[in-house]
Amino acid sequence: MRDLVHPADNLVRAMARIYQYRMTTTSGGNLSIRDDDGSIWITPARVDKGALDAADIVRVRPDGNVEGRHRPSSEFPFHELIYQARPDLRAIVHAHPVALVAFSICGAVPDTRLFAKARDVCGEVGFAPYALPGSRKLGEHIAGVFAEGHDCVMLENHGVVIGGADFDEAFRKFETLEFVAKTIIKARALGEVRYLSDAEVARIDQGDLEMERFDPAPATSRERELRRELCKFIRRGYHQRLLTANAGSFSARLGDDEFLISTRFTDRATIEPSQLALIRGGKCEAGPRPSRACELHRLIYQKHPDIHAIVNATPVNATAFSASAAKLDTRTIPESYIFLRDVVRFPYDAAYQNPATIAAEMTPEFPIALLDNDGALVLGTSILDAFDRLEVLESTAEAVILSRSIGEVTPMGDEVIDELIGAFLK
Numbered sequence: 126m127r128d129l130v131h132p133a134d135n136l137v138r139a140m141a142r143i144y145q146y147r148m149t150t151t152s153g154g155n156l157s158i159r160d161d162d163g164s165i166w167i168t169p170a171r172v173d174k175g176a177l178d179a180a181d182i183v184r185v186r187p188d189g190n191v192e193g194r195h196r197p198s199s200e201f202p203f204h205e206l207i208y209q210a211r212p213d214l215r216a217i218v219h220a221h222p223v224a225l226v227a228f229s230i231c232g233a234v235p236d237t238r239l240f241a242k243a244r245d246v247c248g249e250v251g252f253a254p255y256a257l258p259g260s261r262k263l264g265e266h267i268a269g270v271f272a273e274g275h276d277c278v279m280l281e282n283h284g285v286v287i288g289g290a291d292f293d294e295a296f297r298k299f300e301t302l303e304f305v306a307k308t309i310i311k312a313r314a315l316g317e318v319r320y321l322s323d324a325e326v327a328r329i330d331q332g333d334l335e336m337e338r339f340d341p342a343p344a345t346s347r348e349r350e351l352r353r354e355l356c357k358f359i360r361r362g363y364h365q366r367l368l369t370a371n372a373g374s375f376s377a378r379l380g381d382d383e384f385l386i387s388t389r390f391t392d393r394a395t396i397e398p399s400q401l402a403l404i405r406g407g408k409c410e411a412g413p414r415p416s417r418a419c420e421l422h423r424l425i426y427q428k429h430p431d432i433h434a435i436v437n438a439t440p441v442n443a444t445a446f447s448a449s450a451a452k453l454d455t456r457t458i459p460e461s462y463i464f465l466r467d468v469v470r471f472p473y474d475a476a477y478q479n480p481a482t483i484a485a486e487m488t489p490e491f492p493i494a495l496l497d498n499d500g501a502l503v504l505g506t507s508i509l510d511a512f513d514r515l516e517v518l519e520s521t522a523e524a525v526i527l528s529r530s531i532g533e534v535t536p537m538g539d540e541v542i543d544e545l546i547g548a549f550l551k
């Protein structure tokens with residue numbers, strides 16, 4: 126597809142998003158895009174990152190001439206050297222998000238084998254030794270690691286630099302890596318972290334689904350309404366940090382063997398109704414690239430007529446449990462037990478290898494599952510119900526993780542649970 130967004134607008138939009146989600150500070154971080162003519166568009170030096178506009182972005186021509194009302198970022202040297210080392214890269218993100226900084230100041234690299242998707246998106250992360258910010262030496266250190274083929278590079282006592290074939294790809298890698306770092310930190314509070322082997326990563330095919338296609342009739346108002354509703358909750362899930370920009374799937378039932386599902390590589394922050402895929406009788410409408418969890422969603426809808434929405438998501442705290450052997454005990458507060466009941470657990474690639482088993486074992490009475498190293502699966506009687514449950518799950522998981530630094534959790538006893546079941550769940 127032709128990219129019609131001006132590089133300066135792209136950089137402003139991305140910086141606003143990075144700042145909004147506290148993935149950089151007012152003074153830290155810089156972004157660039159290499160244009161077709163070799164110009165590098167880059168964020169300016171010493172301008173408030175919380176209030177950039179397109180006119181603040183600086184263009185550095187291939188001959189070194191600078192256009193714009195500011196000086197380019199003081200880190201321009203490493204951007205330039207990375208582009209020289211890697212002609213395939215067109216965009217660079219550099220920032221100091223806290224979880225990655227935590228790794229950086231320990232001289233450590235987050236292992237992206239935490240999730241198959243993260244491994245696929247980010248690859249193996251490199252590490253560049255410290256040098257003075259803005260120096261050519263720092264640029265040489267970083268560009269040297271990029272030259273070895275890494276697209277994600279941790280900087281010793283500094284932060285992270287990430288490159289992509291276009292800006293969306295660089296941003297996707299950046300957000301995924303920060304999410305991996307956060308999840309590892311949370312999972313370590315629960316005990317040993319489970320990483321996937323290379324063989325396990327390879328077992329999940331990251332390609333598009335091969336599905337039969339059909340040309341749908343014009344959409345009914347019911348379909349339009351459901352598309353609007355599902356998109357609203359997907360965007361809200363992103364803003365609430367329950368969904369990441371590209372991982373997971375969210376679907377809603379339209380009819381007996383008919384549902385709408387999120388599509389691959391669609392940004393959850395801005396998803397629009399046309400970016401959902403209609404699945405009917407196991408076939409997909411012509412055009413979109415549906416989530417790879419399609420078959421699982423279909424089997425659950427077939428098995429459970431009362432289920433009208435399904436979400437597979439990777440919010441940090443619930444996902445930390447999925448990467449740990451620790452059991453998520455939901456007998457914490459009444460709300461948690463009423464919404465979540467007892468959490469079911471499935472092996473890592475069950476969603477793709479044994480979807481029928483999951484569809485059989487998850488029921489309206491067991492609406493929540495943790496998938497090893499793949500986050501949570503949540504069923505609901507409506508989109509709102511599934512969303513609400515996902516929110517309660519993430520809050521419960523976070524409370525349990527936070528409680529670890531306070532003391533022993535006292536779970537509610539059997540009598541309390543029986544009383545809750547009698548009052549709310551009969």
Ligand SMILES: [Zn+2]
Pocket residue numbers: 153154219220221258283284
């Ligand atoms: Zn920096």
